[in-house]
Amino acid sequence: MENNLWTAIETNWVSLLVSVVIIGILYFLARKRVGFGYRVLLALGLGLGAGIAFNSFKLDATSVSTIGTIYVNLVKMLVIPLVVVLVISSITSISSLGHLRKIGIKTISWFLITTGIAALIGLLVALAIDPGAGIDQAASSGFKPREIPKFSQVILDLVPSNPINEMAAGKVVPVLVFAIFLGVAIVHVGSKKPDAVQPVKQFIDSLAQVLHQVIKYIIRLTPYGVYALIAAMATKYGIETLSPLVKVILATYVALIIHFIVTFGGLVAFVAKVNPFKFFKKAYPTIAVAFTTRSSYATLPVNLEVITKRLRVSPKIASFVAPLGATMNMNGCGGVWPAVVAIFVAKVYDVPLGISEYILIVLVSMISSVGVAGVPGPASISTTVVLTALGLPLEGLGLVLAIDAVVDMGRTAVNATGTTVTSLLVADSEGEFDRDSFNRDEEDQLDLNMA
Template sequence: MDNNLINALEANWISLLVSAVILGVLYVLAKKRVGFGTRVLIALGLGLGAGLLFNGFQLDTEGVSTIGKIYVNFIRMLVIPLVFVLVINSIISITNLSYLRKLSVKTIGWFLGTTGIAAVIGLIVAVSMNPGAGLDAAPSSDFVAREVPSFFQVILDQVPSNLFNDAAEGRVVPVLIFALFIAVAIVKVGAKKQEAVQPVKAFVSSATEIMHQVVKFVLRFTPYGVYALIAVMAAKYGWETLEPLAMLILVSYVALALHFVLVFGGLVSFVAKVNPIKFFRKAYPTVAVAFTTRSSFATLPINLEVITKRLRVSPKIASFVAPLGASMNFNGCGGVWPAVVSVFVAEVFGISLSFTDYILIVLVSVISSIGVAGVPGPASISTTVVLTAIGLPLEGIALVVAVEAIIDMGRTAVNATGTTVTALLVADSEGEFDRESFNRDEEDELELNPV
């Protein structure tokens, strides 16, 4: 047998052996009823440490990566059926269509407003910290430019044409729109013939309960999946990759952290009038899963559990806001990131930005965050649109390829948390937030029994 193959197998088995021990530790913690959020946090720390160890000894992480991919596939398995039944169940509980319109306006308004604020924060931090100072303008060799679809193509892509094909391709927005048609039709028909829609309502209600149970089954694997995902990420990107663009990473995370603490914390404190520390503690599972999976859709199942079980928002509001947020709430990807990259690229290529350019960056960031709803890779598309709008070279995007995955973890965490905050704000304004239970509960776990 080839020596290289033997060495590769040995390297893979060593990483798997280390991972097996760590997964065993997480299992023991679950058996001892250690809190879900605590186990996820421990998994993050162990994954980071193991990943740096794997990187230092050049160990193969294909086996560990498979564990993480299995977890992500399980989560993705849930998204389409979960969105479909939850959207229908949410809307058929709202018999007043004007109330539905009001919810839509409030929800989308918060999404767009916070995205605009995120872009402003990204600009201020980037201008203050100069992330592109002293860098070479030579783009990464593995960069492949993303093609920006036309406005009309984006619209067309969101219109359902074949539900089964859309579901098979993981296109959530068309499925969501189809679910809206079904739900509104049930409300309309039910207003005239209640007996005609009763069997459908009973089926949707039953399907919703069943999907919630399936979600609980899958979410029990979260600490193990989080460990594997963060370990592979840490093993892939060593210090050599991060060092040249360390300032860009720092600027991005400073901006994301400021938005997270100041904007989300401020809205929770002064609009919803709840303790922000308690809110962030309760929302932590959403943040952790979003950070490791780098997918708002993959975070949707646990976000729904967090919003309803820990934040005490009514399922009616959560089932409406959460799927919509996973599709179009891009505080991190569409707000902070395009703003930071715009300043970074301008500095690297020696281009001065005017105050008018800054205003344009914010406006285009908000507008593009609407246009990329449901488009794969929304951060890349939004950034391309913003750079094009202010006349900056698109080659600049190639400079950030090496570290974008690292930054995407923080971006997705902010996106998902923004949806959680919006659900709380909308619920509070509509009297669908159980403030007493929120304040009373100290240890309101997600009722996930250990695996």
């Protein structure tokens, strides 16, 4: 027992020492003013390589995982204050409630449309790759089907009964609803008594500026957090865990990449009329943080900074769309993934599907992606809803438990990027997108600001 403990401590020190050297290299590059995006990309590569090496040599990476968790917690600590302050700020900056309603309808419509397209792409790719071929039907012993919440419970969970308690529990959707009520009330009272709400608006605006500065502090830690998170992930799972389900991983990532390039790139190019290469280059920090943290909520502070400072979308649009997208925009988790899993499970359990079932997959994916907003584990809940609607065995979901964390990185990156795209589309349609500044900005200058 003592020998095993000593071995674990020894191997943990080895992985930590290697990680300190790598973090030192990343810090040196930051001092040399190497671009932020390049350092994050390098951190991804170094983390993957180090993690695979740690796994191969059976090294303990607990300390490395702790570094990643610290970074995620620092980002998460900003989510609730940001949701409250920025939603109120965005609503109070929109003088007309009719204008606010129009922005809300456009935002949710784009969320639904892109999720539907994502589900269709996931369906077609899964049919082409056939990820269920040759897979054993034995479900994971640790699998427990997620219970689909009743519609009445979903509605109740959206309405805050105690806003302070909801904030303490980290429940974003009820806090978002509370912030919307406060913002609308400030606008309503301000239309009759401007002087009465002026101190509140000034306080909110000042607090928003302070929070943006805190975001900048934490963004500087992103390359180190990205390295630690990827290294810990690769150490935990290794290559052998993924090999039996490689076709499921392949189908999911092919669908995510197609949706990313074709859908997002097409909307950016043909609807917003923006160079998609420049857009993705500017949006890279959001993509990288979402990929490594696997949390749309944790990505929210970085995404807001990217949308406003890099994409030049006005804060009042970004502050409304981004928090809503973190809870409701599920292109990856609610679109691609349920479609791929449905085709996979149908093949494994030899359940024939026809055109009507394919249409049902797309429609149910769209509806469930919004219906599970704010529910923990939205990907598994959305997938459970789709499998139930098709009459497929829920045990099939247990077959993909081993790769959930691996595909979740791609799913979350697509979710967060979809929110970024929607912010651009809504801002462009409302005249809140500074196209000249977007085209004029030099990437290196912005990198230095965020480094």
